[in-house]
Amino acid sequence: MKCFPYTPRKTQLKIADTVEKALSSRQHVLIDSPTGSGKTVAVLVPCVEYAVRTGKKILYLTKTNTQQQQVYKELKKIREKIEFTAMGIQGRANLCVLFKDFENANSEELAKLCRDRKKSTMKHTGTVKECNEIYLIDEDNSKILELSEGCPYFANLLSLNEEFEDYFLHNVCDITDVLAFADKHHICPYEFIKAHLRYADIIVAPYAYFFVKPIRKALLTWWNTTIENLVVILDEAHNLQDYCRELESASLSLYTVHAAMHEVEECNNPVLGNFISARDFLISIEHMVEECVKEFVKDDEDSFVPPDYLETYLLSNLKTDSTHLNAVIMDLLQAGEIYSEKKRMEGKLPRSYMRAVSNFLVAWFSIGGTEYTKIVSGGENPEIVAFCLDATIAALPLCSVHAGIHMSGTLSPLDEYRDSLGLDKNRTVFLELPSPFAPENLQIVYETTVTTRYEEIYAFPEIFDLIEHEIVRICNSIQRNIIVFFPSFKILQIFVNRGIENRIDKDVYVEAQGMNSIEMGKIIENFRDCSRPKVMLAVIGGRLSEGIDFPDKQLELIVIVGIPYPKPSARQKALQFYYDMKFRKGWEYAVQAPAARKMRQAIGRLIRNENDRGMTIILDKRAKQFSEYLEHLNQTDDVIADIKRFFGD
Ligand code: SF4
Numbered sequence: 001m002k003c004f005p006y007t008p009r010k011t012q013l014k015i016a017d018t019v020e021k022a023l024s025s026r027q028h029v030l031i032d033s034p035t036g037s038g039k040t041v042a043v044l045v046p047c048v049e050y051a052v053r054t055g056k057k058i059l060y061l062t063k064t065n066t067q068q069q070q071v072y073k074e075l076k077k078i079r080e081k082i083e084f085t086a087m088g089i090q091g092r093a094n095l096c097v098l099f100k101d102f103e104n105a106n107s108e109e110l111a112k113l114c115r116d117r118k119k120s121t122m123k124h125t126g127t128v129k130e131c132n133e134i135y136l137i138d139e140d141n142s143k144i145l146e147l148s149e150g151c152p153y154f155a156n157l158l159s160l161n162e163e164f165e166d167y168f169l170h171n172v173c174d175i176t177d178v179l180a181f182a183d184k185h186h187i188c189p190y191e192f193i194k195a196h197l198r199y200a201d202i203i204v205a206p207y208a209y210f211f212v213k214p215i216r217k218a219l220l221t222w223w224n225t226t227i228e229n230l231v232v233i234l235d236e237a238h239n240l241q242d243y244c245r246e247l248e249s250a251s252l253s254l255y256t257v258h259a260a261m262h263e264v265e266e267c268n269n270p271v272l273g274n275f276i277s278a279r280d281f282l283i284s285i286e287h288m289v290e291e292c293v294k295e296f297v298k299d300d301e302d303s304f305v306p307p308d309y310l311e312t313y314l315l316s317n318l319k320t321d322s323t324h325l326n327a328v329i330m331d332l333l334q335a336g337e338i339y340s341e342k343k344r345m346e347g348k349l350p351r352s353y354m355r356a357v358s359n360f361l362v363a364w365f366s367i368g369g370t371e372y373t374k375i376v377s378g379g380e381n382p383e384i385v386a387f388c389l390d391a392t393i394a395a396l397p398l399c400s401v402h403a404g405i406h407m408s409g410t411l412s413p414l415d416e417y418r419d420s421l422g423l424d425k426n427r428t429v430f431l432e433l434p435s436p437f438a439p440e441n442l443q444i445v446y447e448t449t450v451t452t453r454y455e456e457i458y459a460f461p462e463i464f465d466l467i468e469h470e471i472v473r474i475c476n477s478i479q480r481n482i483i484v485f486f487p488s489f490k491i492l493q494i495f496v497n498r499g500i501e502n503r504i505d506k507d508v509y510v511e512a513q514g515m516n517s518i519e520m521g522k523i524i525e526n527f528r529d530c531s532r533p534k535v536m537l538a539v540i541g542g543r544l545s546e547g548i549d550f551p552d553k554q555l556e557l558i559v560i561v562g563i564p565y566p567k568p569s570a571r572q573k574a575l576q577f578y579y580d581m582k583f584r585k586g587w588e589y590a591v592q593a594p595a596a597r598k599m600r601q602a603i604g605r606l607i608r609n610e611n612d613r614g615m616t617i618i619l620d621k622r623a624k625q626f627s628e629y630l631e632h633l634n635q636t637d638d639v640i641a642d643i644k645r646f647f648g649d
Contacts (some may be wrong), residue, residue, distance in 0.1 A: 003045050005077035008038075011433050018431045019405055023050045023231060027403040028423050032411040033433040035604055036556040040235070041074040044403050045233055048075075051201045052084055052247040056402055057225045058202040060233045061210055063243075064547075065090055065175070067235055068204050072174035075202065081171050086172040086202035087193060089209065089219075095175075095190035097153050097182070102349050107208075107215070112350045114151070118191075121150030121158070153188035157195070160187060169199050197222040207240075210342030211247055211394050230401045238408040238597050241391040241420040247302025248388035249372075252263035252356075255381045257286050260353035263339055270335050273327035276318060278335060278354070281328055285357065288313045289384060292376045302377035302570045304386060309374070310364060333358035370581070373574035387571045389578040399424065410600040412629060416593040419583055434631065435607070442607050443646050444616045445636035446468060446623035452487055453622065470619055471559060471640070472503045477640045478649050479533045480556040482506075485602050487562045489513040492539055506534050511538040528554045540564045545602040551612060555605055557643070558616040563623065564598040565591055597628040603630070615646050 008016065014029060022029040023046060032236065033039045047058050062068050068088055075086050092110040099105065099113055116160030146189050171177075173196075175189075182189035197203060209219050210232060216601055220227060234240060260540055264270070264278040288310060294458045296303040314325060336355025344350035364374075364386050371390040372483055377383055388394075398421065411417055414430045435442070457463050475482055486492035492510070503506040509523045520543060527536050530553045538544040541564060572590065580586030599618070627633045634643045643649075 003049055003078050003081040005041065005074070005080060008042065009436060011436050012038045012042035014150075014433065015039055015431065016046045018429065019043050020050070022045040022405070022429060023047065023056075023114070023403050026403055026427065028398070028418075028428045028430060030411055030414045030417055030428060030544040031405065031431045031433075032408040032414060033407065033409065034435045034437075034607075035409040035432070035607055036610075037409075037433060037436045039407055040070055041078070043233060043407060044071070044074050044078060047083055047233065047405070048078055048082060048202065050231070052082060055229075057200075057223060057229055058232050058233065059210060059230050060202060060204045061207050061235065062204065063207060063236045063239070065304035066208065067096065068175065071170055071204050071235070072482050075204075076170040076174075082169075084201040085169060085199050086204065087197060087200040088173065088175040088178070088204040089193050089197070090175060090206060091208065095179075095188075095193070098151050099186060105349055105351075111342055116344065117149075117151035118154050120525045121154045123150070150371045153182075153186060154191055156185060157187040157191050160192075161184065168198065174204075186483065189592060194222050198224040205236075207243060210397065211244065215321050216397065224401050227397060227400045228402060231403045231405070232398065232401045233405045233649055234407065234603075235409050237406040237417075238601075240395070240406070241417070242418050244394035245388045245419070248390075248393040249385060250360055250367075251385040252285075252289070252364075253381050253383035254286065254354050254361040255354050256360075256442075257282055257289065260336075261286075261352050261356045263336075263352060267335060267339055267342075270331070272331035272335070273320075273324050275320070275324065276328060278332060281318070282357065284314060284317050288317070289376075289382055292384060293378045293382045296376050297378040300378050302375050302385075304570050304574070305374040305376050307368070307374055310384070312360075329358050329361045329472060331336065333362075353552065368580065373571065373578075374575075375570050385571075387574070389575050395421040395423075397628045398422075409604055410597045412600075413588070413593050413596065416585075416589045419585075420589065437607055437610050437612070439632060441610075441613045442603075442632070443642070444603065444618070444630050444633050446618040446620065446633065446641065447636060447639055448621040451620045451622060452491065453620075454568075463500070464494065467561060467619060468498060468500055468503075471495070471500065471561065474557070474559055474639060474643065475504045475506065475535050477643050478557065478647055479506075480536050480647065481530065481536075481550070481554055482528065482559065482585075483536045483538055483544065483550075483605070484559040484561060485538055485545055485554060485564075487540060487564045488567065489539055491561070492537055496537065500537070507532060507534045509534065511536070511542060511544055517626070524548065529600055530554060540602050541598045543611050545598065545605065548605070550605050551608045556614050556647070558602060558606060558614070560599060560602060560616065560618045560620075563595055563626075565595045592625070596626055599626065615643060617643075 011033065015033065019028055031039060050056060059069055062071065068235060072088065086104060091107050092114060093105060093107060096110055096114065099110060102110070118484050136558065178189045178193060203223065208215050210216055238250060255426035261279060261282050264282060269277050269279045272281055291313065292305060292309065301526060309532060315321065318325065332354050340350040340352035367386045370390060371386050371393065375385045375387050377385070406417070412432055413431065418425070418428050446472065450463060450470060471484055475484070486495065496510060509527050527534050528550065536544065540560060576586040576590040579589040583589060603616045604617065606612060623633065623636065
């Protein structure tokens, strides 16, 4: 472990040692280690050394593009000790310069447009100077600024002098570096990265580059490697199960059906399967979704749909048989393809909602196993969903990699993580590390006088008075920044409607449902300003409880109202039942594990470095069931006295 750029702490050496063993014995290692423990560098050092020694490739996967920055920072430090090449990649949607205006375009749509532009560009191969009659070029004749049919950024890339590339082939080349370089030379950053991936020992990429099959296949081709040659590092992996389930689910909303109806009008309402117009077919689907909502959805919650409901409805409504229905769906698919092709030829986004409807129907009819459940939800944009219960389907490629490092500050319970993703017990090792910070800097207590347990709230609605009383008492007891996390927007709104803000003696900010990132950014900025103590009312599991740091005095006290068990929705019940059937652990895996992770994520906002101090109060007597997951959890009999004692106020 010669390449540590800093003197490693004991916990970092433990992580590095475990990872090193996992790499040589082709294992998966699951690491639960708190934020601030330095796990990123401790994982990277043995991985880089192993890659350089053995020729294995390292794929570092992050959930969001912003998480990549810390990885580049550590890689650059490590590179001062050992030679290797690292590159970052993001999707075309982030990097394409030419189609920046297509904000909602997905990667498939952009790939089609890009392919056309590149083909046109290739027709005019040659240097910039040779082509100056066709292109608009800049004053020093070095770069193409406009290109009527092709892509000027691709054309410039084709004539890029090789000496420019040297820097990127012998460095840690992060996305910001590439963007600056691409901007300066007027080249396409996406194609530039793609062309140089084969030289990389390490690639930093979003999850989709591994879990979405066509994207993974493309990456492996560009990288000139195989899945068996990969060491995969999964950062912030605690929500990977949800990500995998979503990836394999399919949904159809009324919005999509209505958008398809508009398309039908634009292409003269074609006849499908020789017997029904596209408009009439889509009207049947619209009625089917509306009927489904009317029949099954209560109180805006989602609900189960009988597996053959959709097919039975359409067959009886259209008075036809399965063979004809299939022909209708295939014709709708073809109409969608023709429509999107026409758009593409016009240089517009090659999107088709007719194609989206037919693709959904094909998926819905082909799904039959216990791994899926069929659901309808109401609200402003009702939808039917074939929801995937089994994360192992999308996670299957993990079984083929050379080794896997899965890490997060809230990965535990690790057995749930391993089983949900289908990792081989004999190939998986666990590493759970305590917080590296002084234990006296964090205190977690729970009150036993209140609960948000549904049955008790239902029987004793006066519990809301008690909870409100406790929140107000706690918030008014100290002059420090406080966040109160509620289990859902619905419950948060109950307290806002009761006028809780007026009883708190500080400026109060409220996280509103559907708040855009600019509004959210503004309230966070105001809250962080420590000139006057403030209170934020927010929702656990939302944007404020995950991924946003509040160091020092920006946040010193957290109140968690109730236990954040998942909402007992239809998909949640199906998941619990599925895990009961598969592991006999429905409650533990589908209910308790996500609740523990949500609480740990929220509490993690308090302590980000060795100087931070903070206290968490859980307002629910059921909290004691989580003592296994919450270090040093204690019951409090006098919460105000405990607060005063902790802060010395
Ligand atoms: S070559 Fe690059 S800039 Fe040009 S269309 Fe393709 S992705 Fe966009």
